[in-house]
Amino acid sequence: KHDKQNTEASEHRKQRTEQTINTLEKNFEKIDQFLKTNSPRQGQGKQKKEVKSNITDNESAKMTTSKGTIQGYNGVATVDKKHQIIIDGTAFGAGQEHHTLTPVMETVLQRYRRLGISEDIYAEQVVVTADTGFANEANMNMLHRHDINAYIPDNKFRSRDPKFADQKETYGKRKRPKSVKARAVVFPNTEFEYDPIKRTCICPAGESLRNVPDRLFDDGLKLIGFQARLNQCRGCKLIEKCLENPKSPLDRKGHGRFVSFTEEKATGKPCTEWMKRRVDSPEGKQIYSHRMSVVEPVFGNIGTNKGLNRFSLRGQEKVDGQWKLFCMVHNIEKWFKYGALAV
Structure with missing residues (x-):
């Protein structure tokens, strides 16, 4: 009986070993095929560096969210201020979103032409606003070159506004004060x-x-x-x-002892400086303040009311289709409720 148990245990270990080897061989073949058919993927940051590939869905990317970093896609939308109708929506798999500004604006331009509304919508009395994620020298250069009336702030624009000087102390998260040892007063x-x-x-x-x-x-x-x-x-x-x-x-x-001193220097980004002056002007502050009430309610409606808090498909084409479908549902709801008033 003891010899029989040893034989069964030995046979079981052999089967598990064979199964492990088989699994590893399949994974090797999958990775080998992936490397042969896919080229290195370049990130969309300031410096074009190679980023990690994903065998399951290589068109997706790591996204930083309120729930941590996840592998997925991001959706952007172009919204009309008057009626909150989504003019264009697209989903992309990249941690940065600034590279989407030019193709999105080109898509909107061509759509207005195709519908016979305007040959050049940006040449009319149209104002374009976008959040700080779209601010870089290339985008500012494009807006300046085409003379587009846009306001896209950099991520330091509030620190230059005296109105936000005490924002962190007034509206920041209230945390229980910790009993820490007072720091010694040293030479400044x-x-x-x-x-x-x-x-x-x-x-x-x-x-x-x-x-x-x-x-x-x-x-x-x-x-x-x-x-x-x-x-x-x-x-x-x-x-x-x-x-x-x-x-x-x-x-x-x-x-x-370590000390440091800040030194102003020429940024070499003239178009970024041009946009800073626009955003920091009284008119720019007034115009950009409306962005929060234009586009954020749209994302709130899709994410909270319609329940799209995460894409459920894989692949750029499928995810983009899912995002456009939810954008279309949002528009249908707007037309159904306010269509008569919008005419």
Whole structure:
């Protein structure tokens, strides 16, 4: 009986091993076929870098949502302000959406021509607004080149508006205050002698700090950093007033005092600067403030009322069809309720 049990167990292990090998061979064949028939996929970010492919649906992409990062698609819509009718809708699989502005606007232009409404809708009294996800130099260049009356802010436009100076404190999330240890008061950057021409920095104790690599930001600012060496801070009579943690330089893995200074620089993005001036103007602020009441209710209706909180199909063509179908249902509802008033 014992020998029979051993034989059955050995046979079971053999079957499981064969099944595992068979599964691995199928996966290998699937991946091998995918690599032979698909080219590397390029991202749509500022730098065209290769992104991870997806064997199940390679036209999809990683999307950052309120529920975390998921693999899927994103839907964009062009909405008429007066009636909230969706003029154009398209779904795409990319983490960035700025690359969709030109093809979407071209589609709208051709649709108006085909319907005999207007040969050039953008040449008429039409204003185009879009959120910050569509703001980059290429899009601003296209709008400026075609003389399109558009307002698309960059992601720093509210920080330049005095009206939003206390927005975070007034309307931000209210969190329970944590009992944290009060930070020690140290010398501010103004106590350091910084020479932007010679790129030198002298600390309050008279030591010359070494320059560390600069950091560049999208808003045109450059961060100039300086770091003190450990032997400069060790034994310094001002260490208690200069470092939040005076014991840090005593450890060989510690660090000395770090200070940084921001420096304005030419962005090399004239069309972005042109759009900044438009958005920051009183007229631009007034026009862009209406975008929230134009397009966001449409997405709320489709996502909440119609229940499309996630695409249920795979492949660019199928997902785009599903998105257009929901957009069409939204339009039919608008025409049914307000069609008589819209004539």
